[in-house]
Amino acid sequence: MGEHGNGGPNSGAVIKAGDGRSSGYAIDNPGLPPHRPRLTDADEKAAKRAERQVSALFLISIIGTVMFFIGYFAVGVTDGDLQMLRLQNTLLGIGVAFAMLGIGLGVVQWARALMPDHEVIEDRKPLRKEAERAEAAQTVNEIVDETQIKRRPLLRNTLIGAALLAPLPAVVVFRDLDRSEDFGVERMRHSLWEEGVRLVRDPTGTPIRASDLTVGSAVHVVPETLREVSGHGDRLAEKAKAVVLLIRMNPEDFQDVTPGREDWKYEGIIACSKVCTHVGCPVALYERHTHHLLCPCHQSTFDAAEEFKVIFGPAGRPLPQLPITVDDEGFLIARSDFTEPVGPTYWERG
Structure with missing residues (x-):
């Protein structure tokens, strides 16, 4: 009873504005403050x-x-x-x-x-x-x-x-990203990699022996023939397609191998394109204990133990794998070019 008599929340009382009219609010709208000229x-x-x-x-x-x-x-x-x-x-x-x-x-x-x-x-x-x-x-x-x-x-x-x-x-x-008229998936289908081309460190150009890599190491490599490309712009374009991440794992850590890929790696050493298949960012973060590769742009995650398949994120397909072996001097070489286009999947859309 006391609550209703004192204008409590359940009293239904109407609050009066300053001019005596009912406003429904405790105070009137104060309006805008006076304008102060600059x-x-x-x-x-x-x-x-x-x-x-x-x-x-x-x-x-x-x-x-x-x-x-x-x-x-x-x-x-x-x-x-x-x-x-x-x-x-x-x-x-x-x-x-x-x-x-x-x-x-x-x-x-x-x-x-x-x-x-x-x-x-x-x-x-x-x-x-x-x-x-x-x-x-x-x-x-x-x-x-x-x-x-x-x-x-x-x-x-x-x-x-x-x-x-x-x-x-x-x-x-x-x-200036690309001045050619035939830009598309066919441009990305072929790179400088071919049979017998050595894998060399970037930017020193030093060839790599299998014995140089320890288990858990990851090395940024390019084809040795990159130095033969004339023109700064052309060299950058070819490097962008051919850049590879070389990883050494314990051979027993690999999962089932796709038929036809049995000789694509050498004594636990495996190579893949660094170009993410989502929008083309460089994949470079390797976690040796899980064998996961992470793209820093949109967190697409690839499993090196399962032929770089996508296990998380927006990427639409695995990272292309580069078939590798060694030459007579023990240096790592490519068996062939990538067998599929590198880079984002949307480049394949008609």
Whole structure:
């Protein structure tokens, strides 16, 4: 009884607002706090200074894009010239960073210092078909007016320049991934591996004897013939297809062998492509006790003891296995090329 009489939760009492009307809430809506004008709102000199700051950031973006193109087109990288390669990578990295950072910080500063900062509450209005066009045009005009882009040509012109140039590095990089017209599964079906090609360490090019590997070791190798490929870009493309992970296990740890693969390994030494069959990331994490290989991108996991079959993750098929043996000097060599295309499964889709 006392609870009902004192406006408890079960009393059903209606709370009165400050003006005497029923609101249903303990206090009235306080509304928005009073707007405090910024320095740039009251001082045109401060606004001009902010405009120059934003334009300077957009210019930094433009300079970054130009730096990227200088590194990409003007810096020539020859075989073995690590100094020029480092210079090119530095220009590419810093150029892209400045291009993206400049335009991003410029837009943030533009919104913070020059665009209107007052809060607006607008009730949803019912749409009237006959007024939709005029209302949409009015909305666009209001947005353009608020950006002040019409009356600040320096800001407008630098933004246009930065916005036009900033996406170009990405376009160039993606265009340069492969310039051939026959890109597809057939390009990935064949690599530099063939019968008799030695497995060598990357990047030293040192041949590997079976006796060099201990149980549990995993070695990153490439075909010895890679050094014969001319052209930096062509060499990288061939290396990407032919890169292999060489593992030595106890022979008794292997599971059932697929018929026809009985001689694909040598005294517990087995080799597979490092290119993940999900989206092509490099598989390089080997756990010797479980014989599992992990792709760091999306956690696809392969079992080396079971011919690199997928045991977890989104990969659609096992890692291609490279048949290996030894030559007369005891060096590890390939028996043949991969018997299936390396890389992501989606490349096989018609």
